[in-house]
Amino acid sequence: MTEPAPAAPDGSSGRKTTSKGFPKHTPTLSDVARLAGVSIATASKALNGRAQVKAETRARVTAAAEQLSFSPNRLARSLLSGRSGTVGLITHDLEGRFSIPTLMGAEDAFGAGKVSVLLCDARGDSIRERYHIQALLGRRVDGLIIVGARPDPRRSLGPLPVPVVYAYAPSESGSDISLVCDNVGGGRMAAEHLIDCGRSRLAIITGDPTYGAATDRVAGARQALADAGLELVGGHAMFGAWTEEWGRGAARTLLTKHPEIDAILCGSDQIARGVLDVLRELDRRVPSDIAVIGHDNWEVLAAHARPALTSIDMNLEELGRRAAAKLFEAMEGQPARGVETVPCRLVLRASTAF
Amino acid sequence: MTEPAPAAPDGSSGRKTTSKGFPKHTPTLSDVARLAGVSIATASKALNGRAQVKAETRARVTAAAEQLSFSPNRLARSLLSGRSGTVGLITHDLEGRFSIPTLMGAEDAFGAGKVSVLLCDARGDSIRERYHIQALLGRRVDGLIIVGARPDPRRSLGPLPVPVVYAYAPSESGSDISLVCDNVGGGRMAAEHLIDCGRSRLAIITGDPTYGAATDRVAGARQALADAGLELVGGHAMFGAWTEEWGRGAARTLLTKHPEIDAILCGSDQIARGVLDVLRELDRRVPSDIAVIGHDNWEVLAAHARPALTSIDMNLEELGRRAAAKLFEAMEGQPARGVETVPCRLVLRASTAF
DNA sequence: AAACGTCACGAAATGGTTTTCTGCACCGTA
DNA sequence: TACGGTGCAGAAAACCATTTCGTGACGTTT
Numbered sequence: 001m002t003e004p005a006p007a008a009p010d011g012s013s014g015r016k017t018t019s020k021g022f023p024k025h026t027p028t029l030s031d032v033a034r035l036a037g038v039s040i041a042t043a044s045k046a047l048n049g050r051a052q053v054k055a056e057t058r059a060r061v062t063a064a065a066e067q068l069s070f071s072p073n074r075l076a077r078s079l080l081s082g083r084s085g086t087v088g089l090i091t092h093d094l095e096g097r098f099s100i101p102t103l104m105g106a107e108d109a110f111g112a113g114k115v116s117v118l119l120c121d122a123r124g125d126s127i128r129e130r131y132h133i134q135a136l137l138g139r140r141v142d143g144l145i146i147v148g149a150r151p152d153p154r155r156s157l158g159p160l161p162v163p164v165v166y167a168y169a170p171s172e173s174g175s176d177i178s179l180v181c182d183n184v185g186g187g188r189m190a191a192e193h194l195i196d197c198g199r200s201r202l203a204i205i206t207g208d209p210t211y212g213a214a215t216d217r218v219a220g221a222r223q224a225l226a227d228a229g230l231e232l233v234g235g236h237a238m239f240g241a242w243t244e245e246w247g248r249g250a251a252r253t254l255l256t257k258h259p260e261i262d263a264i265l266c267g268s269d270q271i272a273r274g275v276l277d278v279l280r281e282l283d284r285r286v287p288s289d290i291a292v293i294g295h296d297n298w299e300v301l302a303a304h305a306r307p308a309l310t311s312i313d314m315n316l317e318e319l320g321r322r323a324a325a326k327l328f329e330a331m332e333g334q335p336a337r338g339v340e341t342v343p344c345r346l347v348l349r350a351s352t353a354f
Numbered sequence: 355m356t357e358p359a360p361a362a363p364d365g366s367s368g369r370k371t372t373s374k375g376f377p378k379h380t381p382t383l384s385d386v387a388r389l390a391g392v393s394i395a396t397a398s399k400a401l402n403g404r405a406q407v408k409a410e411t412r413a414r415v416t417a418a419a420e421q422l423s424f425s426p427n428r429l430a431r432s433l434l435s436g437r438s439g440t441v442g443l444i445t446h447d448l449e450g451r452f453s454i455p456t457l458m459g460a461e462d463a464f465g466a467g468k469v470s471v472l473l474c475d476a477r478g479d480s481i482r483e484r485y486h487i488q489a490l491l492g493r494r495v496d497g498l499i500i501v502g503a504r505p506d507p508r509r510s511l512g513p514l515p516v517p518v519v520y521a522y523a524p525s526e527s528g529s530d531i532s533l534v535c536d537n538v539g540g541g542r543m544a545a546e547h548l549i550d551c552g553r554s555r556l557a558i559i560t561g562d563p564t565y566g567a568a569t570d571r572v573a574g575a576r577q578a579l580a581d582a583g584l585e586l587v588g589g590h591a592m593f594g595a596w597t598e599e600w601g602r603g604a605a606r607t608l609l610t611k612h613p614e615i616d617a618i619l620c621g622s623d624q625i626a627r628g629v630l631d632v633l634r635e636l637d638r639r640v641p642s643d644i645a646v647i648g649h650d651n652w653e654v655l656a657a658h659a660r661p662a663l664t665s666i667d668m669n670l671e672e673l674g675r676r677a678a679a680k681l682f683e684a685m686e687g688q689p690a691r692g693v694e695t696v697p698c699r700l701v702l703r704a705s706t707a708f
Numbered sequence: 709a710a711a712c713g714t715c716a717c718g719a720a721a722t723g724g725t726t727t728t729c730t731g732c733a734c735c736g737t738a
Numbered sequence: 739t740a741c742g743g744t745g746c747a748g749a750a751a752a753c754c755a756t757t758t759c760g761t762g763a764c765g766t767t768t
Contacts, residue, residue, distance in 0.1 A: 039718045074492045075433045076754035079723050119473040138425045244658040304598040393748045430724035434753050
């Protein structure tokens with residue numbers, strides 16, 4: 001491809017052609033115009049539904065475009081308009097459970113319009129994040145969504161030439177706009193549901209206490225208990241890991257020390273699965289003896305547990321959609337700031353009596 | 355007129371400004387050139403490491419670019435070169451288990467270079483797929499990867515102006531290039547492993563028989579059995595659903611009818627989880643009495659089972675990486691065709707004795 | 709008949725970058 | 739001194755779609 005194709009002496013068409021003489025070339029507006037026998041300007045106006053074009057001319061242009069299966073080069077359009085019609089979506093935990101629904105929601109919200117999503121996985125590495133952001137800015141994205149790996153606040157990117165929305169993990173800086181799950185509300189919702197089911201001797205088994213999500217959910221549950229004049233059995237929540245193993249171990253400990261409990265609030269569906277396993281081994285019936293509730297509504301775990309697990313859904317898709325909407329508003333010149341919370345949703349299954 | 359005006363004090367530069375008078379404008383090459391006191395052409399050559407530029411001039415340009423934190427507009431570059439440096443990735447099952455690793459592998463392979471990924475979710479709808487493809491072609495993607503929802507062959511998109519690679523679900527057409535998991539090989543690998551563990555009375559519990567993946571894995575396992583001079587206990591595999599419920603139900607039936615079995619080969623990790631549950635209930639020890647193997651290596655299910663579940667990993671990330679590599683080759687003018695298979699990998703855990 | 713309005717279309721500028729070609733100055737050599 | 743060579747920089751074309759403005763042609767009004 002180093003052939004310096006000599007300028008077409010015939011001048012007239014002068015399109016690049018392959019050695020075989022085929023017009024192996026995605027058609028441009030000028031091809032359409034030539035075929036329709038009009039100027040480029042007229043062709044553009046005809047295809048874009050602009051006025052000032054005779055109906056018959058428009059029909060001819062449309063037909064020509066159809067025939068060549070012409071599709072306008074959005075790069076050229078973007079260059080002119082200054083907007084690329086793309087947004088960058090940077091995730092930090094593509095393989096994890098929480099990025100994907102958020103990503104789906106955002107893709108859905110944008111895809112409905114005519115914005116495309118450029119996906120980058122930074123894998124929790126801020127160097128990689130920087131690199132991707134530079135690449136995306138070079139592509140002139142109109143905005144950025146940053147999806148964190150865990151719900152704890154993260155360093156702000158500072159001012160960028162395009163609007164940024166932080167999703168799942170909020171930005172430390174109050175001048176950014178962030179969307180997060182309502183973990184406090186989710187914890188409260190879970191506890192309230194158990195109380196509504198007539199339970200009063202609640203325990204909490206949850207995950208890694210360095211996660212804000214863990215402590216927030218506990219805080220929310222405590223609020224609900226306090227409102228109902230109740231106290232946590234044993235006085236404190238059991239923190240550990242986000243795994244079935246911990247759920248099993250903690251459940252055994254709990255039932256030994258406090259056999260009187262009638263409900264267990266779990267910090268994740270994985271933990272809840274472990275808890276359910278142990279309860280079955282110990283012949284404690286769920287939900288009649290002990291109600292169990294999970295968190296995350298991880299379908300594959302919750303829906304097929306024995307019994308099927310009631311869980312708190314964080315509405316991550318909705319979170320993604322809202323993030324997209326916020327970004328859209330910011331791109332339209334209506335930037336927002338602060339941390340906005342997306343409420344959770346209770347998904348009722350058999351592990352809590354109703 | 356050799357004097358390069360270092361700056362335009364009269365404002366003749368005529369850049370767009372906001373109402374506040376700030377040069378709120380992402381800097382262009384011409385800004386850099388003006389600041390460095392050279393022409394646009396020279397600035398371009400200096401920044402791109404082209405020859406024909408004095409070292410001192412290059413330094414001045416570089417400094418100017420640095421100062422303005424200039425990043426070249428890739429839209430303009432693409433318009434000129436005809437290559438956008440982007441590929442479209444269309445998935446049909448973003449929320450499912452199998453798209454994501456594939457997607458990660460592809461993103462990884464491209465991200466290492468300087469290709470960005472435009473992500474679209476078609477959700478199994480061919481109308482939506484068409485729509486997305488049109489949109490992506492309008493953006494002048496250099497290639498497309500189509501990730502299917504399930505491993506059965508799908509309709510070809512036919513000829514497109516850019517290369518296409520089908521991943522996970524192969525194209526029906528042999529003139530396309532497809533990458534798929536080696537389900538036959540995976541089934542054989544699982545059976546061989548059980549045989550290597552000294553087992554000889556194998557049964558198979560698998561999922562929906564309308565999935566090629568289900569029947570292929572069974573076929574592979576049968577091959578291994580035949581090679582070892584063995585037969586499937588009961589003579590046939592048990593087909594059902596890809597769920598824990600089916601795993602439990604099938605395991606109970608199986609153990610009633612054929613209590614002599616010493617290994618169960620499961621079509622998915624979900625099924626295997628159900629099987630393990632029932633074995634524990636019936637006090638059949640795993641792996642000493644009965645070995646169990648799963649398929650998919652779905653971490654959250656397999657690693658935390660009791661005992662941890664040996665499983666077949668389909669190497670989906672590798673599949674994604676290879677798809678990206680194939681697409682790259684096709685983009686470079688070396689298109690391939692046919693269906694290529696990515697081998698599986700055995701992930702050893704406690705549920706099979708070694 | 710002259711002045712004016714409307715309609716349909718085309719020429720040209722625009723956006724930012726790369727690349728080719730041209731031009732200029734300076735050096736060494738015949 | 740004249741000529742060829744070399745090193746460096748700039749002018750301009752090219753990519754493609756959109757949009758503004760201008761220009762004819764034709765019809766209507768005074």
